Amino acid sequence: xxxxMHANNExxxxxxxxxxGKICRERGIYFHTDAAQTFGKLPxxxxxxxxxxLTASAHKMYGPKGAAMLYVRTGVKIKPLLHxxxxxxxxxxxxxxxxxxxxxxxxxxxxxxxxxxxxxxxxKLRDKLIKGILKNIPDSYLNGHPAKRxxxxxxxxxxxxxxxxxxxxLDALNIAASxxxxxxxxxxxxxxVLLACGMRPQDAHGSLxxxxxxxxxxxxxxxxxxxxxxxxxKLRKMSPFK
Amino acid sequence: xxxxMHANNExxxxxxxxxxGKICRERGIYFHTDAAQTFGKLPxxxxxxxxxxLTASAHKMYGPKGAAMLYVRTGVKIKPLLHxxxxxxxxxxxxxxxxxxxxxxxxxxxxxxxxxxxxxxxxKLRDKLIKGILKNIPDSYLNGHPAKRxxxxxxxxxxxxxxxxxxxxLDALNIAASxxxxxxxxxxxxxxVLLACGMRPQDAHGSLxxxxxxxxxxxxxxxxxxxxxxxxxKLRKMSPFK
Numbered sequence: 001x002x003x004x005m006h007a008n009n010e011x012x013x014x015x016x017x018x019x020x021g022k023i024c025r026e027r028g029i030y031f032h033t034d035a036a037q038t039f040g041k042l043p044x045x046x047x048x049x050x051x052x053x054l055t056a057s058a059h060k061m062y063g064p065k066g067a068a069m070l071y072v073r074t075g076v077k078i079k080p081l082l083h084x085x086x087x088x089x090x091x092x093x094x095x096x097x098x099x100x101x102x103x104x105x106x107x108x109x110x111x112x113x114x115x116x117x118x119x120x121x122x123x124k125l126r127d128k129l130i131k132g133i134l135k136n137i138p139d140s141y142l143n144g145h146p147a148k149r150x151x152x153x154x155x156x157x158x159x160x161x162x163x164x165x166x167x168x169x170l171d172a173l174n175i176a177a178s179x180x181x182x183x184x185x186x187x188x189x190x191x192x193v194l195l196a197c198g199m200r201p202q203d204a205h206g207s208l209x210x211x212x213x214x215x216x217x218x219x220x221x222x223x224x225x226x227x228x229x230x231x232x233x234k235l236r237k238m239s240p241f242k
Numbered sequence: 243x244x245x246x247m248h249a250n251n252e253x254x255x256x257x258x259x260x261x262x263g264k265i266c267r268e269r270g271i272y273f274h275t276d277a278a279q280t281f282g283k284l285p286x287x288x289x290x291x292x293x294x295x296l297t298a299s300a301h302k303m304y305g306p307k308g309a310a311m312l313y314v315r316t317g318v319k320i321k322p323l324l325h326x327x328x329x330x331x332x333x334x335x336x337x338x339x340x341x342x343x344x345x346x347x348x349x350x351x352x353x354x355x356x357x358x359x360x361x362x363x364x365x366k367l368r369d370k371l372i373k374g375i376l377k378n379i380p381d382s383y384l385n386g387h388p389a390k391r392x393x394x395x396x397x398x399x400x401x402x403x404x405x406x407x408x409x410x411x412l413d414a415l416n417i418a419a420s421x422x423x424x425x426x427x428x429x430x431x432x433x434x435v436l437l438a439c440g441m442r443p444q445d446a447h448g449s450l451x452x453x454x455x456x457x458x459x460x461x462x463x464x465x466x467x468x469x470x471x472x473x474x475x476k477l478r479k480m481s482p483f484k
Contacts, residue, residue: 057337065339066308081323095299097307 001053003032006044010180010193010209011144012153014038021050030076036060037150040111041119052076058100062214063107067100114214122151122212125221129154129210132225137232143194143207152212157199160242161235163208169231175224178209202241243295245274248286252422252435252451253386254395256280263292272318278302279392282353283361294318300342304456305349309342356456364393364454367463371396371452374467379474385436385449394454399441402484403477405450411473417466420451444483 002024007014017033024031032053035044039056046054054071058064070091072078084093111118134140139159158166163179170177180191190204199207210224236242244266249256259275266273274295277286281298288296296313300306312333314320326335353360376382381401400408405421412419422433432446441449452466478484 059337064341065337066342095301095307099306100308 001030001032003034005034005037006039007037007042007150007153008144008193009037010191011155011197012037012149013145014042014148014150017051018049021052024052025050040108041115041151043115046071046073053078058104058107061107061111064100064103066097067104069104118214119151122216125212125216125218126151126154128218129212129221129224132221133228136225136229140232143197143199154210154212155207156210157203157207158232159203159206160239161232162205164205165235166208166228166231169235170227173227173231175227178211179205179207180209243272243274245276247276247279248281249279249284249392249395250386250435251279252433253397253439254279254391255387256284256390256392259293260291263294266294267292282350283357283393285357288313288315295320300346300349303349303353306342306345308339309346311346360456361393364458367454367458367460368393368396370460371454371463371466374463375470378467378471382474385439385441396452396454397449398452399445399449400474401445401448402481403474404447406447407477408450408470408473411477412469415469415473417469420453421447421449422451 002020004015004017004020006017017031021031021033030052031050032055033049033051035054035056037060038044039054040061044051044054051071052073053076056069056071058067058069078091080091080093082093085095087093087096130142133154133156134142137158141157141159143155143157144153167177167179180193190199190201191207194204194207195201212221244262246257246259246262248259259273263273263275272294273292274297275291275293277296277298279302280286281296282303286293286296293313294315295318298311298313300309300311320333322333322335324335327337329335329338372384375396375398376384379400383399383401385397385399386395409419409421422435432443433449436446436449437443454463
């Protein structure tokens with residue numbers, strides 16, 4: 001089996017899963033994609049993309065925590081990890097979380113209805129954020145693909161300073177940001193994603209991830225553009241690397 | 243490892259896990275108990291009962307679906323089933339369901355506060371139900387231990403008729419009951435628990451499980467005692483076995 005995430009959660013790059021799926025299909029290899037970042041946000045056609053297995057999670061698309069899904073193409077055989085009462089046709093024994101599942105379905109409905117106009121809105125805001133930062137902060141770089149990226153993701157590298165220090169400054173000014181993924185945030189290691197992209201550890205440490213959502217406004221983007229250059233400048237003045 | 247459930251979900255029998263735990267401890271074998279039916283309902287002292295590992299579930303004690311717990315005695319080494327982001331000290335990778343966990347904790351608090359008086363109340367109602375049924379319905383028997391049983395569980399066998407037929411009749415009269423466990427209810431097989439107790443398949447098919455809860459009233463017990471004898475009599479008249 002080959003498993004490739006549809007879009008990367010840290011740098012926002014949308015992978016060419018259709019082409020990967022095609023190669024797998026031609027060789028009779030099952031293809032799985034983790035669509036946690038894209039399901040309900042980008043159109044996904046499992047037939048056109050040659051996807052055999054797809055996972056997605058409710059809480060990544062404004063649904064409740066406690067429900068996730070696995071799409072299994074007819075004929076694909078999988079083995080259960082959890083055994084017991086035989087729920088879900090024996091594939092996942094465990095009392096089903098009916099309220100969360102109903103909430104998940106409702107969130108899918110809303111995301112599908114709003115997808116087109118919401119993506120237009122997010123891309124406009126995201127690009128305003130990216131252009132503004134690259135223009136107004138010297139030695140700043142965009143991580144991830146410039147065009148093939150999630151509508152809600154912006155990820156930057158600022159030379160000479162650490163992302164963690166930026167986050168603390170922004171937090172005090174009511175701006176929520178992160179350096180890598182939430183899962184690995186307690187580890188204080190440079191992002192394995194950025195290292196895999198070929199970045200040096202010291203550069204990966206200087207990265208900042210800013211994500212947008214359903215309730216992000218143009219005013220808030222303006223605030224970040226107003227506040228961030230000063231924060232970066234202040235930290236660079238204290239930096240031993242500059 | 244030895245794993246024995248603290249109390250059986252179908253017949254309500256409370257197992258002698260303290261003695262089983264002692265035997266395991268003496269032989270250096272890990273002892274796990276599934277306390278889904280007892281956690282928050284009966285006092286459990288993991289030291290006195292020699293429990294190394296204990297599982298419990300929020301939705302079995304008026305908490306939300308989507309949260310469960312595993313108690314691990316200090317020094318007991320376990321391997322994870324789910325891998326990924328390294329949540330829960332690497333033991334269960336998965337975004338934590340914070341709202342459900344908070345709700346679980348709250349339900350534990352309430353159950354502990356009410357346990358003593360609630361058990362007194364349930365035992366009184368349960369025993370009224372058991373005595374009334376055994377007295378008023380001929381050829382009726384109690385399944386499970388007469389004394390060492392869950393305060394909220396009553397499980398009967400009625401000769402000559404099927405439990406499924408009783409349930410359908412009761413359902414039409416707004417009385418919710420079951421034959422075996424909810425997990426295996428779609429299977430239409432006789433309960434493996436009753437068969438393991440030494441019951442013949444035809445007798446296991448004639449079993450009915452009535453469970454009480456926080457909102458069960460004495461009036462409702464009276465209603466069941468009034469309605470059930472007639473239902474059993476009616477079904478027996480149609481029975482080919484009588």
